[in-house]
Amino acid sequence: MFPSSAVLFLAGLASAMPQLKRATDFFDPNANGGSMLDDSTGGFGALGYLGEPLNVIISGQSSPGVLTDDGFLTYIQSIGFSFECLGLHLGGPQSANLGDGNGWVNQTAEYRQDYGSPDLGTCLESLIGGNHLRVFRQNGPQADSGALFLAVSKEEPVTEQHTIVPDGYNIGRDLLVGNAVGTTSREGFTYQTTLQNLTGLLPAGDANVNHDIATDGVTALLTVTIV
Template identity: 45%
Template sequence: MASNPAHILLLLILSLFISQSISSPVDQTVLNSPGEPAREPYEHGERPPLADTVGWVDPRLNGGRFLDFTTRRLGEPLNIIISSLSDPFVLTEDGLHIYTKSIGFSEECFGMHYGHIHEAHLGDGLGRKGEHFLARQHYMPIIGTCWESVRGGHHFRAWKQNGTLANSGAWFLGASKEQDSSRNHKITKDGYNLGRDYIVERATAGSRWKGMWWKAEVQWQDGLLQKGKRGVNHGIPQDGRVAVLTVNRL
């Protein structure tokens, strides 16, 4: 019995479609910033960009990322966000300097910068930009941050999300704990998680500076950073969590 020509044509079309689907799968590769190797998307717990955040904008929506640019290929995690729902004074650069004093940080030793400037891409239309502010743990009056430069301790870098594509006004911080100067200030073991948690603990406990009082609330975000050490400076793994702080004036 002869086959129906229409059936034969339908089978040929289906077999061609199946063959094409098997031999040419959809390319899932994601390219990082220039100079970085390709990788599979959202591996190790990283999730797609968030379009419904409040108080900050996910940098990945506009080509940014949650690692800064420490070297040509490696970066350090942006592991704290100070939401724009915070006290408006804290969202200014002068206000951030004063607020960080209340949680035990201050400007660098005698205002002198040590090391190179890190850049970050916050997806705000300004591309990669240098850090606005670097703060170090303040151990004692007058020479407090100078001692941190020698002894090591906690520090963070801050960038403001203020471009035309994402003018949230939020601060993005890269916090870590470093070793002493004899070890070239290399990040300590688990130093990215420790640096973030140190700031979160002090911020949520409440703080004050010269008659001004603040207390922060924290929300934890998973999936913004890749868990582990891939692409991370010094090859030090981190847990992939980002702390979103809302700093309230009391």
């Protein structure tokens, strides 16, 4: 048995050590029965279901502090998104199967464009439309990358039932990437974000895509480092 003083010393030493980054960016959901489309119609992968493209991935090799729920919220607040209006969510959650052994799992959270006000700006987005995203975490026993898969799209105002604008999946992805790449900061944290555009994960076109809106088949891989 260690004396209590030694236990306290070792615990303090462990907490002071930096968290190690994951070994991989992500695992391809398609390779293990998953999909790069979420399920937006409640079919849970059944034949004929429609989904939104998971068109942005936050790499598992990002700083560990970015990949937690609280850390990711702080990060996206640095790029113009925040929690939903007054913390309220309308509509049912969507699910995704990331090929990690967890099957179809509901979104971790949904965030909206904040129009410059992280506290109340998403209420404006709920009214007039704008960019928004859903988050899914790849952390199952068969593919535990820790990566965050995002379904990003630009939507119409509430008067149009928040449907997706024409070309809204590509537009939403590109707006998020444009705000993210480079250096941003929030609540004392500074982030450096780099981009790699990937093809071959998502098919181009509108097959099984919700609202019959075609995508260009590009997935943006973002690696976010706290500097």
